[in-house]
Amino acid sequence: MDYFEVRDLHVAIEGKEILRGASLSVKQGEVHAIMGPNGSGKSTLAFVMLGHPKYAVTKGEVLLRGKNVLEMKPEERAKAGMFLSFQYPFEISGLKFSKFLFEAYKARFPQEKTNVIQFQKLLNEKISQLQMNEEFAKRELNVGFSGGEKKRSEILQMLVLKPELAILDETDSGLDIDSLKLVSSAVNHMRSPNFSAIVITHYNRILKHLQPDIVHVMVDGRIVESGSRELAEKIEEKGYAKLYNVAEAKS
Amino acid sequence: MKREKERALTEMDYSKYDFHYDTKDYEVILEKGLNEKTVREISRIKNEPEWMTETRVKAFKHFIQRPMPTWGADLSEINFDEITYYMAPRKNAEDNWEDVPEYVKKTFDRLGIPEAEKKFLGGVGAQFDSEVVYHKIREDLEKQGVVFLSMDDGLKQYPEIVRKYFGKIIPFNDNKFAALNTATWSGGSFVYIPKNTKVDIPLQAYFRINAEKMGQFERTLIIAEENSQVSYFEACTAPRYSSKSLHAAVVELVALPGAHIRYTTIQNWSNNIYNLVTKRAFAYKNASVEWLDCNFGSRVTQKYPSVYMLGEGSKAEVLSIALAGQGQHQDAGAKAVHVAPNTTSRITSKSISKDGGRTSYRGLVKVFKGAKNVKSSVRCDALLLDEHSRSDTYPYIEIDEPTATIAHEASVGKVGEDQIFYLTSRGLSEEQALTLVVLGFIQPFIKQLPMEYALEMNRLIEMEMEDSVG
Numbered sequence: 001m002d003y004f005e006v007r008d009l010h011v012a013i014e015g016k017e018i019l020r021g022a023s024l025s026v027k028q029g030e031v032h033a034i035m036g037p038n039g040s041g042k043s044t045l046a047f048v049m050l051g052h053p054k055y056a057v058t059k060g061e062v063l064l065r066g067k068n069v070l071e072m073k074p075e076e077r078a079k080a081g082m083f084l085s086f087q088y089p090f091e092i093s094g095l096k097f098s099k100f101l102f103e104a105y106k107a108r109f110p111q112e113k114t115n116v117i118q119f120q121k122l123l124n125e126k127i128s129q130l131q132m133n134e135e136f137a138k139r140e141l142n143v144g145f146s147g148g149e150k151k152r153s154e155i156l157q158m159l160v161l162k163p164e165l166a167i168l169d170e171t172d173s174g175l176d177i178d179s180l181k182l183v184s185s186a187v188n189h190m191r192s193p194n195f196s197a198i199v200i201t202h203y204n205r206i207l208k209h210l211q212p213d214i215v216h217v218m219v220d221g222r223i224v225e226s227g228s229r230e231l232a233e234k235i236e237e238k239g240y241a242k243l244y245n246v247a248e249a250k251s
Numbered sequence: 252m253k254r255e256k257e258r259a260l261t262e263m264d265y266s267k268y269d270f271h272y273d274t275k276d277y278e279v280i281l282e283k284g285l286n287e288k289t290v291r292e293i294s295r296i297k298n299e300p301e302w303m304t305e306t307r308v309k310a311f312k313h314f315i316q317r318p319m320p321t322w323g324a325d326l327s328e329i330n331f332d333e334i335t336y337y338m339a340p341r342k343n344a345e346d347n348w349e350d351v352p353e354y355v356k357k358t359f360d361r362l363g364i365p366e367a368e369k370k371f372l373g374g375v376g377a378q379f380d381s382e383v384v385y386h387k388i389r390e391d392l393e394k395q396g397v398v399f400l401s402m403d404d405g406l407k408q409y410p411e412i413v414r415k416y417f418g419k420i421i422p423f424n425d426n427k428f429a430a431l432n433t434a435t436w437s438g439g440s441f442v443y444i445p446k447n448t449k450v451d452i453p454l455q456a457y458f459r460i461n462a463e464k465m466g467q468f469e470r471t472l473i474i475a476e477e478n479s480q481v482s483y484f485e486a487c488t489a490p491r492y493s494s495k496s497l498h499a500a501v502v503e504l505v506a507l508p509g510a511h512i513r514y515t516t517i518q519n520w521s522n523n524i525y526n527l528v529t530k531r532a533f534a535y536k537n538a539s540v541e542w543l544d545c546n547f548g549s550r551v552t553q554k555y556p557s558v559y560m561l562g563e564g565s566k567a568e569v570l571s572i573a574l575a576g577q578g579q580h581q582d583a584g585a586k587a588v589h590v591a592p593n594t595t596s597r598i599t600s601k602s603i604s605k606d607g608g609r610t611s612y613r614g615l616v617k618v619f620k621g622a623k624n625v626k627s628s629v630r631c632d633a634l635l636l637d638e639h640s641r642s643d644t645y646p647y648i649e650i651d652e653p654t655a656t657i658a659h660e661a662s663v664g665k666v667g668e669d670q671i672f673y674l675t676s677r678g679l680s681e682e683q684a685l686t687l688v689v690l691g692f693i694q695p696f697i698k699q700l701p702m703e704y705a706l707e708m709n710r711l712i713e714m715e716m717e718d719s720v721g
Contacts, residue, residue, distance in 0.1 A: 050676045053668055078678035090673040094691025100674070103687065107678030140691070157677065
């Protein structure tokens with residue numbers, strides 16, 4: 001039994017099937033990449049792994065240490081160590097970033113009796129690791145954040161919440177080279193036998209920094225090929241259309 | 252699932268407020284129902300001057316012939332014959348907690364009033380059903396000439412001032428419930444701030460309805476003399492009963508030239524209260540008036556704090572929030588009436604509807620001819636927590652002056668599945684997530700409150716959100 005498994009997952013939204021038998025298996029400590037053309041179901045897979053209520057799972061299983069994740073609420077999945085870095089994080093006006101993250105931290109580590117001051121210290125360490133300004137913690141959650149700030153904010157949350165399985169949904173999109181390096185090194189920093197990651201991306205460039213153990217290609221709601229790092233390079237060179245006989249993406 | 256959710260809501264934990272004492276030890280309980288005899292009896296018990304008795308009777312006559320207003324919330328269930336219009340544990344206010352009847356003291360102890368007084372208040376008034384049972388102002392303020400009394404004592408000790416202003420800001424015939432209040436008023440606060448005096452710690456009044464089928468009609472009058480400043484807080488609660496009670500207050504503020512009054516209300520009535528309140532301020536030259544109005548609880552609230560800017564350069568600010576849950580209708584808003592030139596007003600309204608509750612923003616911005624260079628901005632934001640809740644806006648704008656600059660913005664937001672998913676995917680429960688979204692939404696209001704009240708507000712919101720997730 002692997003640490004994390006997706007078995008023959010079928011998912012529909014408003015009656016339309018988006019995932020059509022996706023399967024995936026991640027061992028502890030591994031970093032996997034999922035590539036694929038637009039509309040192939042990558043973000044859907046990310047949302048379903050954390051339990052977005054909009055998606056209906058019609059068939060299949062998602063297992064974390066053999067336990068059926070699909071029966072768990074999103075907050076239970078988070079408490080079990082899962083984390084999703086959102087491609088488009090949602091804004092919550094009036095909610096201070098640090099207050100939100102402190103609440104999340106207490107939910108994730110209920111046994112720790114961390115007080116506000118200790119938490120602030122921890123948060124500031126992680127903020128400086130990402131070369132951000134401490135004032136950031138006082139801002140309203142995702143409100144008025146630039147594209148790059150949103151991505152850094154997601155990674156900052158990951159550093160603080162120390163997940164065991166992180167799913168990064170296009171965290172590299174819209175990042176400049178410097179930010180990309182920072183984000184990548186933050187993920188690398190977390191790599192340990194107790195940390196696994198699934199990195200969803202369109203580009204090979206983040207994978208150069210992250211050196212994933214396995215690269216998957218998702219087309220039309222299924223994983224159609226899995227391989228080593230070289231697979232990403234092959235895709236970059238040739239494109240999905242040629243390799244997998246799919247139409248050029250519309251968007 | 253849904254039924255469970257509704258059951259949870261009706262059993263919402265109001266335990267902190269949900270207790271009451273028997274009325275057997277009350278000094279006075281008048282018979283239920285209202286007639287001229289009752290009105291005269293209230294005045295007689297209070298040993299009032301004749302002009303006040305006659306004012307009451309005149310108001311009563313207006314009340315009975317004035318039709319029920321039908322433009323707002325549904326008031327058809329109010330039965331004026333079933334209400335007791337005057338009942339008092341004691342007829343007079345004490346200034347020593349030790350002299351207050353034991354059960355009354357217990358009530359206010361449980362609500363944390365004596366503790367708050369010690370910690371951060373400049374004065375406290377506590378009203379239990381019809382009468383103010385305790386009233387105390389800090390000595391240093393008293394020495395500066397600041398007056399903070401029950402309205403009844405105000406009338407006794409400062410009859411000329413009361414006669415000069417009583418009913419002048421809100422005439423008895425302003426509306427049906429102002430007439431009712433003028434006829435039956437009892438309790439409330441009388442505040443007088445002398446010229447150039449700045450009171451920088453809040454004065455607080457606490458209104459408690461204890462008995463069933465009770466009408467509470469407090470009357471408050473605040474006069475801030477030239478260049479003075481005062482911050483006044485009122486808090487209201489009641490235990491739950493299955494029968495309806497009525498709260499119809501009248502609050503009159505007078506901000507003389509250069510004066511500043513801030514009036515904050517944190518109302519958390521139980522869901523059986525009809526809360527129909529008239530609040531109005533006159534602001535003279537360069538004076539400013541702020542209403543901070545928080546409406547939780549009650550079955551129906553109709554309340555539109557108003558500022559009449561009578562003097563040049565005067566300012567009005569009204570910041571209000573309302574939360575309506577199952578079976579509740581909060582019809583709240585504000586009125587800014589610009590009579591003089593160079594006056595400015597800002598109205599901000601935030602409303603939250605959940606579990607089938609209904610909020611309405613109803614507001615008026617009026618600019619009289621000749622009131623040049625008026626600036627007014629109105630912003631109302633509504634947040635709907637589910638599909639079967641409702642929110643409406645009724646903004647009235649009457650401008651008779653071309654130089655006015657008026658801005659109006661309104662938004663209705665729904666708490667999205669996506670927002671909640673974002674927060675729950677970080678480990679927060681759905682209830683916590685909703686609470687944080689709601690707290691964030693009313694943050695502009697909370698920011699305006701002193702810390703002690705801000706904490707209380709957070710706690711109230713958390714309590715309101717408890718079990719509201721199915």
